[in-house]
Amino acid sequence: MIDDLNFQHDFAHIVATLTRILGPRHLSLAEEAAQDALVKALQLWPHQGTPANASAWLIQVAKNRALDLLRRQQRLIELEPSTGDRLPAMQPEAVATAAMIAGPGDPSAAARLRNETTPPDDDQLAMMFLACHPILPREARVALTLKIVCGFGVGEIAHAFLARDDAIAQRLVRAKRQLRDADVGFELTSADYAERLDSVLDVLYLLFNEGYAAHAGDRLVRSDLCREAIRLGDLLAEAGARFCTVNGAAAVHALLALMHLQAARLPARVGDDDVLLRLADQDRSLWDASSIARGLQHLDAAASGDTLTVYHVEAGIAACHAVAARYEDTDWPRIAELYDSLLAMKPTPVVALNRAIAISRVHGPRAGLAAVDAIAGDPVLARYYLLHATLGELALETDDRERAADGFRAALACECSEPERRFLEKRLRDACRTESRPG
Amino acid sequence: MPKYTLMLREDGTAFAGLSPADFQAIIQRYGAWRDELQRAGRFAGGHKLRDGAGRVMRRNSSKVVVTDGPFTEGKEVIGGLFVIEAASYDEAVKIANDCPHLDYGSIEVREVEVTRP
Numbered sequence: 001m002i003d004d005l006n007f008q009h010d011f012a013h014i015v016a017t018l019t020r021i022l023g024p025r026h027l028s029l030a031e032e033a034a035q036d037a038l039v040k041a042l043q044l045w046p047h048q049g050t051p052a053n054a055s056a057w058l059i060q061v062a063k064n065r066a067l068d069l070l071r072r073q074q075r076l077i078e079l080e081p082s083t084g085d086r087l088p089a090m091q092p093e094a095v096a097t098a099a100m101i102a103g104p105g106d107p108s109a110a111a112r113l114r115n116e117t118t119p120p121d122d123d124q125l126a127m128m129f130l131a132c133h134p135i136l137p138r139e140a141r142v143a144l145t146l147k148i149v150c151g152f153g154v155g156e157i158a159h160a161f162l163a164r165d166d167a168i169a170q171r172l173v174r175a176k177r178q179l180r181d182a183d184v185g186f187e188l189t190s191a192d193y194a195e196r197l198d199s200v201l202d203v204l205y206l207l208f209n210e211g212y213a214a215h216a217g218d219r220l221v222r223s224d225l226c227r228e229a230i231r232l233g234d235l236l237a238e239a240g241a242r243f244c245t246v247n248g249a250a251a252v253h254a255l256l257a258l259m260h261l262q263a264a265r266l267p268a269r270v271g272d273d274d275v276l277l278r279l280a281d282q283d284r285s286l287w288d289a290s291s292i293a294r295g296l297q298h299l300d301a302a303a304s305g306d307t308l309t310v311y312h313v314e315a316g317i318a319a320c321h322a323v324a325a326r327y328e329d330t331d332w333p334r335i336a337e338l339y340d341s342l343l344a345m346k347p348t349p350v351v352a353l354n355r356a357i358a359i360s361r362v363h364g365p366r367a368g369l370a371a372v373d374a375i376a377g378d379p380v381l382a383r384y385y386l387l388h389a390t391l392g393e394l395a396l397e398t399d400d401r402e403r404a405a406d407g408f409r410a411a412l413a414c415e416c417s418e419p420e421r422r423f424l425e426k427r428l429r430d431a432c433r434t435e436s437r438p439g
Numbered sequence: 440m441p442k443y444t445l446m447l448r449e450d451g452t453a454f455a456g457l458s459p460a461d462f463q464a465i466i467q468r469y470g471a472w473r474d475e476l477q478r479a480g481r482f483a484g485g486h487k488l489r490d491g492a493g494r495v496m497r498r499n500s501s502k503v504v505v506t507d508g509p510f511t512e513g514k515e516v517i518g519g520l521f522v523i524e525a526a527s528y529d530e531a532v533k534i535a536n537d538c539p540h541l542d543y544g545s546i547e548v549r550e551v552e553v554t555r556p
Binding site: 003005006007008010011035038039041042043044045046047048050151152153154155156 | 454456457458459460461462463465466467469470473485486487490518519521539540
């Protein structure tokens, strides 16, 4: 039983429930009550054992705690009215609402609470759309989503994004204040949904990529990011379906297709000795077939709308890789075409680089080198290890070992993860070998 | 076998930085720690003491004075206790060393005295 605990989800569920009852202006209080419930569990369970229904225990303790906190705020305001300016508006009706939570004062409210009909999924969905509200800066949306929808701690968020704890804490405080000042409501309407869907998709995409990119840092936290992004994507596709327009639903499916197809390769990406493996070197039997199947299903469903999002195109590229039984079977002309579309929609240096790689697979390494050279002057790319590593690989294919070695050295001078660094060092050694490769 | 009490002290601020995953990990380690002691027949009970002030009683010349306390500001108070069986202080300390409480508080280990006639 103790092994079935999932405090991250319990935390998120409590915060969502309390936020629904009290309103988003009391989000901080909801978090505090949820945190206090976990403290109580840590203090009591070692002595009393884990309760049979741990989640229900936690939510009851948190509700009672929220009521205490509200009463305390109310008393403060009564004692010294000026305190009210510094606290979220604490009107008597909020205390009445809080009393409903606890139940005993109002039997009908207590009964209503016992018979709560809102399924937790809807609460979670509303919390996602709250955390991803477009009035918040993009990085605040990401941090707040991880905190209140995924149940991550401040330290874990900071770790995942290579930021300082206090910077993340500040970001969260500011975000909650902005939501409060804007008096954002909890109940999700179709209009809210339409208005905020792009932002929600963007946050999930960012979470997934951050986890997938595996920069420096804890691999466990990183795979958590991918898993959470997919979980929330599933939630969006299911609980969110009734809000969605055809095109909105198509975009959700496209993002899910992309995430499943990419995640399928995770088990094959790192080889022995923790060296990052290139697509060409991966053991494709390790790719997760069920994940690929789900990805392709979502890609089918994504075709229902009449708009094409970047998620559609990127999922299309991922699908080309996923369905190729061997590296040699990859449909590079199709991939190069998709990168042309992607570059038109999202003209970033990184997309341009990937397009250059696709061109090299279709038209040969020299064409690829020319395409990379054409974009190498970009200041962002100049600091990106993959640009230099790509130059190194293509130079090696044209047998220009000197240029290849320069490329790998330049790549090693850029910021990269440990597995990536080990890979680059290995390639540098390959390039520096004087004898030509067999075959 | 001699009994030892593990008095669990904490200052109430130690939980501030813990994430839900941290709480879960500590509770699961507690479960494992207790299970192992119970299997070995070394676990002899435990109590969580209620947070907040209790009562401190003192005889003051002729009458007993009852005050609220101990107060918790800024110092560690006993939040709970376990009783274990161990062959020696060394073994008791070894058992306490694996107690997850050390992640957020301190433990005072004291042998229960039994004087045999």
